[in-house]
Amino acid sequence: MGWTEHTHERRGHPTNTTILTSDALGPAIRALREGQVVAFPTETVYGLGADGLNDAACRRIFVAKGRPSDNPLILHVLGPEDLEGLVAELPVAAQRLIAAFWPGPLTVVVPATEKVPLSVRAGLDTVAVRAPSHPVARRLIAGLGSPIAAPSANLSGRPSPTTASAVYEDMRGRIPFIVDGGSAEVGLESTVVDCTTQPVTLLRAGGIGRGRLCDVVGEVVIATANSPVRSPGMKYRHYAPKSPLIWVQSTDDAFVRRILPDIVSAHRRWALIAPDVMKGLQASWFYGLGSDDVSAAHRLFDAMRTMDQHNPDAIVVIWESQGGLGLAISNRLEKASGRRVMPE
Template sequence: MSTGSPRVLPVESGIAEAASVLRAGGLVAFPTETVYGLGANALDARAAARIFEAKQRPSFDPLITHLADAADLAGLVGPVPGAVAALAERFWPGPLTLIVDRPAAIPPIVTSGLESMAVRVPDEASARALIAAAGVPVAAPSANRFGQLSPTRAEHVVAGLGGAVDVVLDGGPTRCGIESTIVDARGGRPVVLRLGALPVETLVEAVGPVTVRPGSSGKPVAPGTLAAHYAPRTPLRVGDGAEPAAGDGARRGLLAFRERPAGGDWAAVEVLSPGGDLTVAAARLFDALHRLDAAGVTEIVAERVPDVGVGRAVNDRLGRAAATWRSDG
C-alpha cells in the first residue's frame, strides 16, 4: 500500500480530474453532506476491492453505492418497491440510504456477497456533480481506516489514508458531520438499520411508524452497524463531565455537550454546542473527537447528549466507539 500523499484538489476545480480517476479504476475521496467518502466505480470489482484494501476493511462489511440523481435508481436496479420509491422521492437527495435488491450490474464485492444493496443520492452538489461526470455509480464508505473516526475534513482523510487514495477533493467541513440513516423498506414498514443524520422522528412524520433495529453482532446486513466502530485511537468511555478528578495524574480529555464543567481535571475539553443545538453537536462530533485524539490525552470521556432527534445518532456513535475499547480491554 502506498505511503505517499494523495493529490489534494479544490472541489470547485477538481471534479473533472477526479471523475477521470474514478473511470480509470482509481480511488477518490470526496465530501458529501454527511462525511467524506472514499469512492470507486461501483461497477468495477477491482476498483471496489481497492476500497477494502485502502481502508483495511473486512470483506463482510458492505459498501454504500451513490447515485447522481434519484431517477438513476430504476435504471440501475429495475422496478423499485413502492415504499422504497416513496422514501426516495421524499428524502433524496439527502442523508438517507435505502436498501434495495442487488442488480446484476453491481459486483458482489460491493455488497459483501449480500443479495441486497445500500444506495443513496447525496445532498451535496459537488458529490452529485462528481458522480455525474464519472458516468458511473460510485461505491463509497467513509474515507478512513476501518473502525476509526469518520472524516469530516479533507485533512482527516489525508492523515488517515495518505497515499492509499489517489485524489482528495477538498470541500471544507461537511455539513451534517455524521453518517446517513439506513432504512430497509422493501417489506413495506420501514426498518431503520443504522441511526444517522436523518432523525427517526422525521421519518415517522413522513411515513408513519418505523421499526428501529440498529446494530449487528455478526455479519452486518448494512454498512456501519457493527457493535464496535467509529473509534478514536485514544481509549474512550461514556461518562460525565461533572465527575471529580481522579487524582492519578492521567491526562484526560472531555467531550462535553453544552459547556465546560467548572470542576474536574481535564487536559483538553471540546464542547459540541454551547447553545444545546443537537444538529450543531452532530456536525461537530467527529471533528471534536479528532482534535481530542490529537491532544495527547490518555483517555477521552464523552458526555451523552439528549437522546432525541439526531442526538440518538450521536449517542449511537459514542456507544460504538466506547464498545471498541471495552472489547479490546
C-alpha cells in the same frame, strides 16, 4: 493550480496524495474512470469512492481503508432515475422515502440486480443507495457518468472524517486524490433504512431521525443484534479514537461533578468533550460540542480526532441525547466508547 501534493511512503499504496480544490475535479474524475479510489466531500461525512460498477475498483476501497470485505458499501447516485438496472425492485416505502428525502442524508436498502458488483453488496442480494446533496459529490457522479460506491474516508474503525485534513490524516499515501469541499454539514453518516422488510427497519441512525421517517412511511422498527447485516455500521467496532473513550450519559451538573473525579482519577492527562457550558471543568484539553444535538452531531467526529492528537490517557465525552438526531449521536458514542457511565 487547484491542488496541493503530499508524499508519504506506504508499501502497496500510491506514494503521492494530492488534495484538490472543489473547482479542479478533472484529475479526480479521470482517476475514478481509471479504477482508482478518490476521497470526496458529502453533506454527511467525507466518502472514499470508486466507480460503483467496477468490481476491481471497488475492491481497492477495502484495501485502502483496511475494511472487512463482508461490510457492504453505499452506491451514490444523482437521483431515482439512476436506479434503473441497479435495483430489482423499488418497494413503495423506498419510493416514498426517496421522494421525501433525496437528495440528502438518507440511504435505502433495496433488492439488487446482478449489475451491482458483489464487492459493493458484500455478497448480499440487496444494495444500499443514496443521492447526496453536496454539489461536489454530485459533480463527481455526473462527471464519472456512473454511481460512486463509497464508505466513509477513514481507516476502518476510526472516527469518520468531516474535513479534507482529517481524510489526509488517515489516507495519505493510500489514495491519489482528496477533494477538499470544506467541512461536512451534518457531521454524521447517513440514516440507513432497510426497505425489504415490512415494516421498514432502521439499520443506522443518522441525520434524518426516526420520527421524520415515520411521518412518511408509518411504522419504522429499529434493527436488533439479530438483524441481517445489510448496511455499513452494523457489524464492527466503529468511530473510535485511539485513546480510550468514556461516555458519561448525563449532563446533569450535580451528577457530573460527583462522578467525574472518580472517572479521571486514574488518568493524569485527559481530554473532555462536552457542552460548551462545561468548559470550566478542569480537563487537560476541552472541546465544546455546542448546546444542542445539531451542533453536537456536526462537531463530534472532529472533536474525537482533535483530542486524539494530544494523545491523552483518556477522552471523556459528556452528552445526553434523546430521540431524532440524538439517537444517531448516541449510536456513535455507544460504538466508540469502552466504558459508559449513567445515573442509577
